[in-house]
Amino acid sequence: MRRLYFLVPSVESAKAIVTELLLNHVPEEKIHVIAKEGTPLEDLPEARLRESSDLIPALERGAAIGGATGALAGLAAVALPGLGLVVGGGTVLALTALGGGVGAWASSLQGISTPNSQLTQFxxxxxxxxxxxxxxxxxxxxxxxxxxxxxxxxxxxxxxTEPDKPVFP
Incomplete structure (x- = not known):
């Protein structure tokens, strides 16, 4: 999937485009409209928080960084003399998962309050x-x-058009 960006001058124009997109088999959940605050969008598919904030990129970054940090902490725990045999690989996995979860949660709090960086140009x-x-x-x-x-x-x-994003950042 790729994201296309269109600027249109009015609600009427946006409605006409949405109708044409729907008739050409573009699902409504794939169409999002962003307008100046206070603009009545009527029945246009308004962009959700997912599209208008940096929630998803922040969540991805936080999970990756938190998971890596958790994995390093787990490996450090295994490397400690005397404790390493008791702790084992399960702890590494648990700390990786815990770090990923905490990282995703913490960064999503920041991302949800930050406007989508792709939209600043508009x-x-x-x-x-x-x-x-x-x-x-x-x-x-x-x-x-x-x-x-x-x-x-x-x-x-x-x-x-939004460029392709790699599977792994």
Whole structure:
């Protein structure tokens, strides 16, 4: 999946695009709209916290860092003379899991209160009244969806595509 970004000038334009996307088999849960606070979006699919904050990237980073820290702590516990034989590999696994969980929890608290870093480039346009549409589509449909928007909605500004993210950061 890749995320497409479109800036549109009005709620009416966004509604027309959403309708066309739905007719072209893009599920509603893959369409998200972000607008200036106070803009009535009516029945448009509003972006959730997951799309508008840095929750998911922060959660991933926290789990990775916390898990690595937990694994190192477990290995250090096993390496202690006399304690290592008693503690064993189960402790390493337990501390890795505990570290990953605590890291994910702690960093998600920060991430949920931080605006999505991918969206900062659009903040000025949103404040000026434009609506930002985020549309998640399979890689093989990117050009089809972009061409459809260009052809039927010249008022929409195709503002880019989110790059692929590696499986492991």
């Amino acid at each position: 903040q000025d346009d949103i404040e000026k009244g434009q609506l930002l549409m985020l549309v998640d589509v399979p890689k093989d449909r990117i050009h089809e969806i972009e061409d459809m928007i260009k052809k039927h909605h010249p008022e929409a500004d195709i503002a880019g």
